[in-house]
Amino acid sequence: EIVLTQSPATLSLSPGERATLSCRASQSVSTYFAWYQQKPGQAPRLLIHDASNRATGIPARFSGSGSGTDFTLTISSLEPEDFAVYYCQQRSKWLSFGGGTRVDIK
Amino acid sequence: EVQLVESGGGLVQPGGSLRLSCAASGFIFTSYEMNWVRQAPGKGPEWIAYINNGGDSISYADSVKGRFTISRDNAKNSLYLQMDSLRADDTAVYYCVLSVGYWGQGTRVTVSS
Numbered sequence: 001e002i003v004l005t006q007s008p009a010t011l012s013l014s015p016g017e018r019a020t021l022s023c024r025a026s027q028s029v030s031t032y033f034a035w036y037q038q039k040p041g042q043a044p045r046l047l048i049h050d051a052s053n054r055a056t057g058i059p060a061r062f063s064g065s066g067s068g069t070d071f072t073l074t075i076s077s078l079e080p081e082d083f084a085v086y087y088c089q090q091r092s093k094w095l096s097f098g099g100g101t102r103v104d105i106k
Numbered sequence: 107e108v109q110l111v112e113s114g115g116g117l118v119q120p121g122g123s124l125r126l127s128c129a130a131s132g133f134i135f136t137s138y139e140m141n142w143v144r145q146a147p148g149k150g151p152e153w154i155a156y157i158n159n160g161g162d163s164i165s166y167a168d169s170v171k172g173r174f175t176i177s178r179d180n181a182k183n184s185l186y187l188q189m190d191s192l193r194a195d196d197t198a199v200y201y202c203v204l205s206v207g208y209w210g211q212g213t214r215v216t217v218s219s
Contacts, residue, residue: 034207044151046207055207087150091205094165095141095153 128202
């Protein structure tokens with residue numbers, strides 16, 4: 001089982017600030033890695049696939065980087081609609097998910 | 107456009123069974139690996155089952171192994187999850203998920219007496 005550890009658990013920021021979220025895998029997942037955003041009552045929404053590729057319709061302020069075991073999601077300037085929970089996910093072996101980072105308004 | 111539509115959820119007593127279905131459209135179903143992922147109230151997503159495109163490679167999370175069965179019918183573009191011996195901690199929203207990142211809207215399963 002590949003364990004994903006996200007940090008921090010909560011990020012309190014103001015609109016316009018930069019958000020940096022991290023995820024570490026217990027073993028290499030190459031670039032078989034994704035980031036999701038989830039809002040209450042909704043299914044997770046794919047933001048980044050294959051570690052650094054924005055999904056269709058995702059704004060350019062979202063960017064992903066990393067490979068192997070360490071990955072980062074950056075939101076360059078937070079918009080009001082970006083306050084949500086973010087999950088990382090690997091698909092190198094089955095699927096597994098991180099515990100989530102909540103981005104809330106400071 | 108990729109569409110995944112789950113159905114079959116509901117309220118069931120502990121020890122009971124349910125069969126979830128997922129109708130897929132907008133992509134070549136036979137080319138893709140599929141999964142079931144669940145999310146309990148207030149928790150993060152949990153992967154529970156995988157099936158390859160041909161249906162001959164299957165894997166389960168330990169939490170459901172021996173109780174749940176994943177299957178697919180490529181002729182009907184459909185994915186299934188047979189859930190037996192249900193427990194209270196199986197209460198969750200169940201999602202049909204393509205490994206490459208598409209999700210359905212989910213179907214809610216509540217296990218309670």
